[in-house]
Amino acid sequence: MKPSKPSKSRVLEFVHEAAGDLHKAGFIDKRRMRQFDALCLQPIAPYSSTRIRALRARHRLSQAVLASVLNTSLSTVRQWEIGQKQPSGPSLKLLSILDKRGLEALL
Amino acid sequence: MKPSKPSKSRVLEFVHEAAGDLHKAGFIDKRRMRQFDALCLQPIAPYSSTRIRALRARHRLSQAVLASVLNTSLSTVRQWEIGQKQPSGPSLKLLSILDKRGLEALL
DNA sequence: AAAAAGTGTAACACTTAGTGTTATAGATAG
């Protein structure tokens, strides 16, 4: 199912652009286009412990508050920042939302 | 640390309101207020398998697309909907964002 | 009509994130 042979993001980029044109031309409705967007989401880059810590510092949040915002436990956030555990997929998604859209997007 | 004795959300509601007043009165700055918001976030209600399925149907997404959006695996979404596994905390958070703010908030 | 692709159920086994707990410690507020 997943190609994953050719670096992917390049290919998807191209395909996505093409789909965008089709949309403008009226061959793909808005809903289909959104689904397309979703499937083409490139996997979120892993957040290192230092990057998580930096992100948290940038927003001036304590580990406890960040845990609340992400709906996870304090213990978990701690271990991310120490490097003992890696954030799961959904956690990475939330981190990237915080990164790109700010705290308000998660409240 | 966590009281968790008296139903909590009631208490937090009250405290939060009080803090809001303090903010208006100028005793708490905006940043502190946001942190307060975050800590007072009431834990997200669990999404049942049928509710997840309904949410997905409402947005007309396939299981595969939903998995992409939440940055998790197809296998995981399947098991949520069959009721074999429960979504983790961060996953619940993402589901509630999709629920309340729509797909765009996750792209 | 037949083949191919998309969608979903089901079962299985493995890995690892998530969690709670406890002890320790520095900083800071009351």
Next chain:
DNA sequence: CTATCTATAACACTAAGTGTTACACTTTTT
């Protein structure tokens, strides 16, 4: 001086996450 907040660290248990396979149904393509 002592609580409280903040964070590190180690530990063990549970359950979520994942990949895989096989099967079935529907829709699309050739």
